[in-house]
Amino acid sequence: MKVLVIGANGVTATHVIKQLAESDHDPVAMIRDPLHREKFDKLGVPTVLADLEYPIDHAVRGCDAIIFAAGSGGKTGKDKTVLIDHIGAIRSMVAAQVNNVQRYIMLSSINNDINSQSPIAHYHRAKAHADNFLIETDLDYTIVCPGRLTDDAGSGLVAVTERLSGSGMTSRENVALTLVACLDNHNTIGKAFSLLEGDTTVNEALHAL
């Protein structure tokens, strides 16, 4: 499948791009800064320039699937969380619908909740609003909700459950492995699940959902 990776220059998404480049799928890296092109040129991965604060139909058109791994990050204001994690995410879902990109895989977060009272409630609320929109679409969606992200090497071993609250950590590399594995695990369609470090291989964990 031709897979658009949104937020491709991010740490998790870069793992996704590298894994896709070694798979049967064809990644396209959506970036917002032309200076980031060189990194993907070296990987032999095509890029498209697009910003989630503006229309992205040109990036989405012609793709078979989207992996959304963008985010405003913890260093921007709450306004950017709404503009990117909430409204920007929904913009990409609408673009997927309008341009017939049926498969949509969302990197979300554990503890997302529209009524969150957490210390980062603005973030958890934004992610929940975006996820709820996705669930209401007719897209073939999967929502992956990891715990706190680490830069540890990916063990390939995870714990997956449809309970979306809890605590724990997940390596960005394991998140990437899971996002990519969802493309080939059709039983993940229409499901949302939390993802923590565990002792089950990614494929086994996804099959058991």
Ligand SMILES: NC(=O)c1ccc[n+]([C@@H]2O[C@H](COP(=O)([O-])OP(=O)(O)OC[C@H]3O[C@@H](n4cnc5c(N)ncnc54)[C@H](OP(=O)(O)O)[C@@H]3O)[C@@H](O)[C@H]2O)c1
């Ligand atoms: N941190 C955690 O503990 C945690 C826990 C659970 C879930 N998550 C989720 O996991 C996601 C990925 O985490 P990460 O650490 O890999 O992220 P990251 O390295 O911060 O990457 C985020 C990417 O989003 C891109 N982006 C930001 N605004 C954009 C816009 N307007 N248009 C297009 N792209 C935009 C950034 O582009 P530039 O490279 O141009 O800046 C960046 O490449 C987070 O965004 C969060 O939603 C995080």
